[in-house]
């Protein structure tokens with residue numbers, strides 16, 4: 001089975017499994033797990049922030065950030081297609097009691113004008129804007145690698161109005177790789193950033209939430225409130241440390257994505273634009289089949305993908321998919337749709 005559903009399906013390699021077995025551990029609620037502490041320090045340094053917090057999931061990282069940056073009843077400005085809006089179960093309303101003002105940002109990023117237009121100053125009738133939430137790469141818009149200048153433009157428009165900025169950087173290392181910039185060229189513009197160890201970087205579990213020391217200390221309490229206080233988490237944090245070494249491997253995923261898109265684009269009835277990172281969006285309308293029928297045929301031919309839009313499916317390349325797997329997947333898809 002060639003699993004292209006997501007880069008969340010990556011499995012820990014032997015080095016990670018060995019690291020888990022050998023990990024030095026302690027009670028992380030007491031701050032005594034040396035492996036978690038090392039991971040948090042390394043992660044903060046990597047993204048140029050004062051501190052970082054190890055969280056079980058990217059969703060928890062995002063939700064903690066929203067809660068910490070806002071007060072009840074405020075508004076969060078976010079792209080209509082962002083993960084925090086689409087795929088976190090209305091968590092911003094449930095966990096932070098805030099409402100979302102959605103914008104349709106070009107390439108998923110609000111412009112300075114859209115931030116200005118979307119900004120609401122507190123008055124007797126209106127909820128104040130408390131947070132601008134950005135996403136890079138932008139998943140639902142097709143794994144778009146957002147240029148640092150676009151992040152800077154939106155963030156400075158928010159900061160001019162004392163609005164905090166959080167970056168959902170689940171795949172921020174994919175963005176930095178695709179743009180050939182240092183990840184801090186992106187993260188320097190935002191107050192907090194969440195990035196996933198458990199996606200393209202290959203760790204079995206976990207994400208990091210980074211920001212200034214005060215923010216991370218407050219976030220640590222909210223993680224505990226959310227039930228995310230972990231005990232001997234070094235067992236899963238050590239694979240996370242290994243994952244930080246995998247950043248340079250992401251280009252191979254991007255190359256494989258380009259190969260996959262090119263191959264699928266040649267299959268009758270499919271169209272797949274060249275991807276920017278590891279996410280390939282394929283329009284299947286030309287097959288005359290609906291998305292679910294296409295996915296079923298692919299599954300019958302040992303290829304897994306996910307529904308993405310009314311006529312599109314998503315295929316993600318990742319470290320557990322080789323170039324040969326991609327070539328075979330293209331053949332299998334062609335055979336499935338003949």
Ligand SMILES: Cc1ncc(COP(=O)(O)O)c(CN[C@H](C(=O)O)[C@H](C)O)c1O
Nearest residue numbers: 006008057058059060083087139168170
């Ligand atoms: C941009 C972004 N931010 C946050 C998350 C949440 O991360 P986890 O909660 O799954 O660790 C995801 C996961 N994305 C998953 C996927 O792409 O298969 C699903 C859609 O939740 C994400 O893509």
